[in-house]
Amino acid sequence: MADDFKFGTPLTHDMISKFNASIQPQRMIAESIAAEQDCMMRQVVQEVGEQGYQNRKRIQEAMERTAHNTDVTNERLEKMIDQQSSYIELLEKANETLQKQLETGQKRLEILQDIFASGEDGVLVEKELMNLIKKEIDETHPLWEYIKDKGGDIAEAGATAGFPVLYGAFKAYLQSKGIMLP
Structure with missing residues (x-):
């Protein structure tokens, strides 16, 4: 067949048919390889896509858990702050009462000192x-x-x-x- 094709010789329909017939197995092998590569590429892309999806899903779930935990922590902190504020108010009132009692006691002591001294x-x-x-x-x-x-x-x-x-x-x-x- 190599003898049939020479540069400068015009190609005939027969020659083209022979050429096509000779490259047909190679074309089929190339197409088979291309199809296999295409299939493998689709499979790799699908696996990468699935991994990406799973990663995004895990990240989203982690963010949602973090947000929930943050909300719970904030609620607990607000309750603690409210309780501490109430306790501080109670202590301030007790302090005011004790301060008034101390002032009254001091006035009484001054009166007694005035009387006896x-x-x-x-x-x-x-x-x-x-x-x-x-x-x-x-x-x-x-x-x-x-x-x-x-x-x-x-x-x-x-x-x-x-x-x-x-x-x-x-x-x-x-x-x-x-x-x-x-």
Whole structure:
């Protein structure tokens, strides 16, 4: 067949048929290889596509889990913050109450210090104590009759006679609690 084809010789229909017949097996092999490569390429593309899809799916699921976990964590943090805020408010109120109690206690201590450290004689202190007691009780109290008349009658004389003892005992009691009076 190589002799049939020479350069410069015109191709006849016979020659073309012979040429086609001689290359037909090679063409079939080439087409078979091309088809096999095409099939393999489709298979590789499909596998790569499937892997890509699975990867995207796993990434999407991971992102959704992360978002859910973040939401749950945020809700828990909000609850904790609310609870801490309530606790702080409670502590602030307790602190305010204690501060008011401390201020009241300090005022009372100042009054007691003024009474006992004033250098006034016992009668003035006794009268002041009687006035304070009178403000604290009403006419149903058993001491009312004893305290009501501060004009110097027998009831007051009896109470006044007992006040120095009460005064000394009260002063000793305060000193035993750490309140030192002059």
